[in-house]
Amino acid sequence: MTDASKGPLDGLVVLDLTRILAGPTATQMLGDLGATVWKIENPERGDDTRAWGPPYADTEDGIQDLSAYFLSANRNKMSVAVDLALPEGQAQIRKLAARADIMVENFKPGGLVKYGLDPDTLRKAHPGLITCSISGFGQTGPNREKPGYDLMAQGYGGIMSLTGAPDGPPMKVGVGIADVMCGMYAATGILAALHHRTQTGEGQSIDVALVDTQMAWLINEGTNTLMSGKIPERRGNAHPNIVPYDVFDASDGHVIVAVGNDAQFARFCDALGLGPLHEDPSFVTNPARITHRDALMLHLRPALTTIPAATIIQKLEAAKVPVGPIHDLNQALATDQAKARDAVIEQTQNGATLKLLGNPLKFSATPVQYTRPPPRLGEHTGVVLGKTDTEND
Incomplete structure (x- = not known):
């Protein structure tokens, strides 16, 4: 033993x-x-x-x-x-x-x-x-x-x-x-x-x-560069290969949204009342959303700033869309998890x-x-x- x-x-x-x-x-x-x-x-x-x-x-x-x-x-x-x-x-x-x-x-x-x-x-x-x-x-x-x-x-x-x-x-x-x-x-x-x-x-x-x-x-950014020869841009909290995958302003703070696939994007739009945005050919697939990243953000960022962070988290969790808060260290280390x-x-x-x-x-x-x-x-x-x-x- x-x-x-x-x-x-x-x-x-x-x-x-x-x-x-x-x-x-x-x-x-x-x-x-x-x-x-x-x-x-x-x-x-x-x-x-x-x-x-x-x-x-x-x-x-x-x-x-x-x-x-x-x-x-x-x-x-x-x-x-x-x-x-x-x-x-x-x-x-x-x-x-x-x-x-x-x-x-x-x-x-x-x-x-x-x-x-x-x-x-x-x-x-x-x-x-x-x-x-x-x-x-x-x-x-x-x-x-x-x-x-x-x-x-x-x-x-x-x-x-x-x-x-x-x-x-x-x-x-x-x-x-x-x-x-x-x-x-x-x-x-x-x-x-x-x-x-x-x-x-x-x-x-x-x-x-x-x-x-x-x-x-350097993981994916390193191999992206090796394969394309292009120097990646600094994107702050955004992801080079997934959209939307970023930090967003809520009405009372910040929230993380990490949409990993097209089905999640559809549920994301429905949960937050973004209407038929997920049916727009410019946004319906992840490659399309990457191409039209800036245009998509013109829709998403103003909409999320009108909603409290807790509400965004609650709605997206219910819709099974990856979402989360941004903790400071005291908050993170004191969580139940x-x-x-x-x-x-x-x-x-x-x-x-x-x-x-x-x-x-x-x-x-x-x-x-x-x-x-x-x-x-x-x-x-x-x-x-x-x-x-x-x-x-």
Whole structure:
């Protein structure tokens, strides 16, 4: 019988040499799934994001090293303070690598070579080790030496050219989505490498970059451009391939309408009293609506501005047309749906109650466990470095 108190990655050890967001996102995912994660931090300042506040956790000792930013990507980890610049620190990392299954790092390409801790060196000593290197542009290519930040990746990789109002400037996504998605790709790659090792006993190195992954999740807009050769326009909240699929002004706020097919469009028009609009040859099919997008909006936008948002939602839901509100973060995280799905969890650290975003994965046999709150700097140094080679946590 499966032990539901253990995650699917129970027994695996991750040596985490990452900081900021992309790497910590990947390693937090592995920790949420049950792996033991040793987060290596500079003894003096720790992960840079510890100081990226306010807000900070209101701990009993008053030390402000748990910013909300840091808390977002560092639960289920053990903090080990090691100075990589010192020979002693390098020796400690080599000993930990011998006990680890996975090493994740986000130094500049080649940045660990001078310490003798680069993936090639570690894997020569430990052929079963899986290493994952996260960087801005990857380990190869003409831009490999350039620093990688989320904003720069969003700009270089094209997503900013698609985001924002049609008559406005290019706009970044409101959160560090290039970092987060890179972390998700990294976690997926690590899991695939683990399966390969299970079959062959062989570890391997993974090279994943913010810009590469950002280009990969251009999705339909990327393939639209590749197939047509046309540079897509910024459309604000509108969809390039579906109409109407947008944010509309209601009489008292805003509402999302996402009409996915022609039958839904007919029901949309009927529900909101738009008469025979759906019978007009210019609007009867989705390709026609795309061609005549501007003309259709001249009908739709004035009509919806006369109706309260709640009424639009009620009528369209009854007509089985996709529709929804636009919540602010307080509203979103307090919805009944969010509560039912454990979107918010609580942990405690040094007397502080930490409200964190939950992991969205729902396992039937090995549910996600929140065993450790985001750690204080160096909290587990003695425990981890003092363990024998057969002990992991």
